Amino acid sequence: MNDPEEFAVHGSVDRSLTDEFPGLYLRSTLVERGSGRSTRGMKERLRILSDRFAGPQAIAMRSRPIPWAYRVFFRHIGLDPDEQPTPIEALTLERMKKGGFVPNNLLDDALTVAIVESGVAVRAFDADRVQGALAIRPSVEGETLEGRPGELPAGTLVIGDELRPLALLFGATAAGRGVHPKSRRTLLVAIGVSGVPAIAVEEALWLAAECMEGTRA
Amino acid sequence: MAPSATRKGARVPALLELDPNAGDDPLGVAPGELRERTRDADRRAARTELRRQIARMECELGELFATTFPRLGIEWAIGAAGGPRVLGIAELESTRDALADRLAEARAEIARRADHEQANRELVERMIADPADYRWVRVRNEDVGEPGCKHWHSRPKWGIIGMFLGWWRVKLSSGCPLATGPRLRRRPPRDREDHDGLEGSAQAA
Numbered sequence: 399m400n401d402p403e404e405f406a407v408h409g410s411v412d413r414s415l416t417d418e419f420p421g422l423y424l425r426s427t428l429v430e431r432g433s434g435r436s437t438r439g440m441k442e443r444l445r446i447l448s449d450r451f452a453g454p455q456a457i458a459m460r461s462r463p464i465p466w467a468y469r470v471f472f473r474h475i476g477l478d479p480d481e482q483p484t485p486i487e488a489l490t491l492e493r494m495k496k497g498g499f500v501p502n503n504l505l506d507d508a509l510t511v512a513i514v515e516s517g518v519a520v521r522a523f524d525a526d527r528v529q530g531a532l533a534i535r536p537s538v539e540g541e542t543l544e545g546r547p548g549e550l551p552a553g554t555l556v557i558g559d560e561l562r563p564l565a566l567l568f569g570a571t572a573a574g575r576g577v578h579p580k581s582r583r584t585l586l587v588a589i590g591v592s593g594v595p596a597i598a599v600e601e602a603l604w605l606a607a608e609c610m611e612g613t614r615a
Numbered sequence: 616m617a618p619s620a621t622r623k624g625a626r627v628p629a630l631l632e633l634d635p636n637a638g639d640d641p642l643g644v645a646p647g648e649l650r651e652r653t654r655d656a657d658r659r660a661a662r663t664e665l666r667r668q669i670a671r672m673e674c675e676l677g678e679l680f681a682t683t684f685p686r687l688g689i690e691w692a693i694g695a696a697g698g699p700r701v702l703g704i705a706e707l708e709s710t711r712d713a714l715a716d717r718l719a720e721a722r723a724e725i726a727r728r729a730d731h732e733q734a735n736r737e738l739v740e741r742m743i744a745d746p747a748d749y750r751w752v753r754v755r756n757e758d759v760g761e762p763g764c765k766h767w768h769s770r771p772k773w774g775i776i777g778m779f780l781g782w783w784r785v786k787l788s789s790g791c792p793l794a795t796g797p798r799l800r801r802r803p804p805r806d807r808e809d810h811d812g813l814e815g816s817a818q819a820a
Contacts, residue, residue, distance in 0.1 A: 415701070418659070418701050460677035460680050460681060461674075461678050461681050466673065469677070470666075470669065473669050473714075474666050475698045475699040475700060475701070476695055476706065477698050478692060480693075482695070554700055567699045569699060
């Protein structure tokens, strides 16, 4: 049950997964707007973030607690974080390659700020194309991920709504479920794993939401 | 003790009264199911322990990665079991073993390089002490395991004159070249030709 005072909505995690990964959890928050052009303030914020986040921070990142927690979780679920980087590491690589966090659009920039500042994995869905509550669960026999050929192997970990999988956990988003230029509402979703404090997850969501719709009351 | 002990009104069957062959079970669970539950709990405990070991090794690998910088050419990846999904015991064991192997290899490589780098540091000291014995020898920062582009180079003072006269010295380079990115192409100013062109077209109209 969610406390109405709380900023983030608690998503559920399938029982079979809570037994295996007791620290796995999901939080989401709704933003009453879609993406759009990045603002001047956001570009300036990314520029400052690029200056603050340089080579030494990138090298030491693996030993910081939150990025390390995601690396460990990737290993636990059969992903190699060196082949498929965690969200924070993917952004770090981009930062190193391009020499800065390059502005893209409002949503991507907001996610960049939230992920780099907090280290937490945050992603977004088109809120009008999500049916009911979100959950992290294993896929069942015969389920598919829209836009991807064939069925998902049973037991694949997905983020799903009450009807279908919306995305692979730390992977591809189903076609048409992500935010597109005509989206009017955005559902920001953060995935916490063991070792990532709930306050960091809430901070990540707050940062992304604040970037998208200005300062929150 | 009475065959059936009664406490606060609740009737608890004594264990010795139960007949396992008759299917009596104090927990209300069939023996086969109980065995299966125990086995599941054991498997889960094994997976939890393997995950704990993987977490510890990943931590050690991360620390090693940070301390190794800027040494290049050390392999860190271990490959993936394929996911995202809940891995079984065999896959977790395989991941743990791969991490352990990678850690051992990385430590061995770092130790080997540390010996090499120490030898190079000693070489630099000898070069500085007696440059003429190490003519044209150059030691780079990466040879001593340090970041940057600095190098020590034993070379003659005043070029060919110093070479003939035996005036050798160790010259320290000035470091990395300044960072230069692709130069922005300057937009051509709105010059007189454009203006004239517009005027010309207006006149033509």
